[in-house]
Amino acid sequence: MRVTVLLLGLLLSVLSVTGMAANKTGQVEQRLYRYQSADGAMAISATLTEAAIHAGYQVLDQQGRVLETVAPAPPEEQARRRRELARQEQARAQARRDSELRRLYAGPGDAERARDRQLQALQLNIDYAENAIQQLNKKQDEEIHKAARAERAGREVPDSVRDAIERHGRQVRENREKIEEYQEDMARVREEFSPIIQRLRDLEAR
Structure with a gap:
């Protein structure tokens, strides 16, 4: 499961930069992503935030129809990522103090x-x-x-x-x-x- 999530994250990091994907005919169509923002409101964007990738989101077509629902990352992966971000911020803060x-x-x-x-x-x-x-x-x-x-x-x-x-x-x-x-x-x-x-x-x- 973790491997699947990581692979999906890597794939999205390529595709979600522009929010574009190819359909069955080879044409490029716009994809949108719906997710819950940090303040609790529902957001729709052509790109995904890192928090949305971990918290889960929906893929929409141009008409707003749900094409796919991506589940949140496992709790242990979210916790690991939060610890890593906290460690990085602590290191940056220490460097500023030094x-x-x-x-x-x-x-x-x-x-x-x-x-x-x-x-x-x-x-x-x-x-x-x-x-x-x-x-x-x-x-x-x-x-x-x-x-x-x-x-x-x-x-x-x-x-x-x-x-x-x-x-x-x-x-x-x-x-x-x-x-x-x-x-x-x-x-x-x-x-x-x-x-x-x-x-x-x-x-x-x-």
Whole structure:
């Protein structure tokens, strides 16, 4: 059965290009093909698509009469063809990605340097935020001491002191949140560059 389908496909690849076939008198007459298109609608054409050859179709004469009904290809053949098409598309997609990688990076060492530059920039942001936290903690401690002295003296803590304590505390929290974000960014950079560097190593090894 599979041999018959393959032979039929080869024959159709010759005849269905023009949709022409010879009748019993030797004259060439137009043949049409009716099949279900990808969107589910019935289509009539002088040529056959690859999907129609596998899914089945009908051969019509010029008056629209059915001359032949061709059954679908066996399920295993359809599945094999889909796997092959998927493999080809995957190979083409990988080739496009490889070409883009080669355009961006001269090699794995170049990608590693690009990764390290991003990590260093993020680490500088972390260092800056940590230094800001230290300065803010000192300022907050000074305001807390002012508030304590006022309370020991029986005086009301000035609003400016209360506001400063709250403001410095809020800024400390904000900088700690920034540090967490920078650390997450560093992890993301490492994760994103890891397959890039590995792929460039593989390509270089070839």
